[in-house]
Amino acid sequence: MSGKRTVVLGFLGSNLDAGGRKRWDRWRPTVDLCRHDDLIVDRLEILHDRAWTSLASIVRNDVRQVSPETETVLRVTDMGDPWDFEAVYAHLHDFAAEYPWRPEEEDYLIHITTGTHVAQICWFLLAESRRIPAKLVQTAPPARNQRDLDPAERAGTYTIIDLDLSRYDRIATRFAREQIAGLSFLKSGIATRNVAFNALIERIERVAIVSPAPILLQGPTGSGKSRLARRIYELKRARSKVVGGFVEVNCATIRGDGAMSALFGHVKGSFTGALRDRPGLLRAADHGVLFLDEVAELGVEEQALLLRALEEKTFLSVGADTEVGSDFQLIAGTNTDLAEAVAEGRFREDLLARINLWTFHLPGLAARPEDVEPNVDYELARFAESTGCTVRFNKEARDAFLRFATAPDATWPGNFRDLNAALTRLATLAESGRITVDLVAEEVLRLRATWQRRRPDDDVATLVPLLGRDSVDALDRFDRVQLADVVRVVRRSGSLSAAGRELFARSRARKQSVNDADRVRKYLIRHGALEPLRSQGVVSS
Helix, strand or coil: CCCCEEEEEEECCCCCCCCCCCHHHCCCHHHHHHHCCCCCCCEEEEEECHHHHHHHHHHHHHHHHHCCCCEEEEEECCCCCCCCHHHHHHHHHHHHHHCCCCCCCEEEEEECCCCCHHHHHHHHHHHHCCCCCCEEEEEECCCCCHHHCCHHHCCCEEEEECCCHHHCHHHHHHHHHHHHHHHHHHCCCCCCCCHHHHHHHHHHHHHHHHCCCCEEEECCCCCCHHHHHHHHHHHHHHCCCCCCCEEEEEHHHCCCHHHHHHHHCECCCCCCCCCCCECCHHHHCCCCEEEEECHHHCCHHHHHHHHHHHHHCEECCECCCCCEECCCEEEEEECCCHHHHHHCCCCCHHHHHHHCCEEEECCCHHHCHHHHHHHHHHHHHHHHHHHCCCCEECHHHHHHHHHHHCCCCCCCCCCHHHHHHHHHHHHHHCHHHEECHHHHHHHHHHHHHHHHHCCCCCHHHHHHHHHCHHHHHCCCHHHHHHHHHHHHHHHHHCCHHHHHHHHCHHHHCCCCCCCHHHHHHHHHHHCCCHHHHHHCCCCCC
């Protein structure tokens, strides 16, 4: 302890601290805590039920005999049932809020050897959360027969526990190892290098472990939403945060009359063809994770039932009179601007508010050029695992492919699906397990031709949700085409800096210092598009 006064607070042990003529022949934790030469207790505060006032007075007198310098304060605490966790915690929480703590003058210890197990747990929680500015002290009797000991040796042992776990090197190291393992797991073991993406995964790892609230994954097609959702589930399962299964459904495949039955189930005879009961996907995900990809494709009626299921954990199957329950965590995926869908009446505003607590924007592959190389290695490793054939680039071919894949004009509209397809073709065609320069050149031509054939997004459809129809109609065609292209690049890039690197790739190479983000920001401000993009979460404030 420091040079401050030492104050110990703890419950009276109705059994361990019991009186009687032979009490000095037994180890009594509250009394013997004050016998240690290396722990001087300046004030001992004993919490006790009113029914034990007599025993508390005996203990106070005995403490005075073994430690005259200790001031003993008796505090009556009538908590009712000492095994009622809610009541005990509420009582101790109020006690902590009202107690006149003076940490600048006193060091506090909470004695956790006495009291019920419920009380000990509550002490622990209050100290760990720093609602009580104290360390814990745990005492134990001496190992040998106490009758054979000199009275000064009957004090037993004590251990002081500081719940600031960062002070314990081995524990802190273990936490760090667990976090690193969790981050690597979420990234499928890929050693990603993009700073913004790695920070995003760190935040997702923290949320996945702690929160059961819905998670919304936004990002372009092929950016890895499905794979990340499954990884989140597997991480939660490994940490015992869920015990149920992982249920994945693409909402675009269940539109129409079958959507309600697929999600919420139906009872036999509820409609033509309902030959037997069907539990539905929500019930299949009970105590697990439900991943609804392309959630914007759900019908409005299904959205309403999903909202109720999220809030109340109950819903009605098709044709049923009795509600059923399912306690699942929702992960929703979309490549649609849900705020825009709300404005157009295609998505319920209240459902968006419910699933928008934890929203993560996954950038496309073109916004993460530094992550192309580790993903190339990952895809080749997957190919080897699935086919049993190990395939590698020769050095010239690898350099050529990476130059193409990381160039500013490599748009990768299909993102990781495009990359996976390209490497699958290269690995399949590689003779003797070697990808050559000729194969790379052939694949580059194929990718460029494919990308050119893909129809660009309609400029008006891109800008109207941001600026409104009147503002878009007032733009010259030249400005509309340019602004729409800038907005699309910003959306898939995930940051103004990344967007600037793509938009100004040629001119920035001729400048000694660049500020791409500022150039993009000023351009968007000039056209009134920055604030709408911020409100949609596309760019940060």
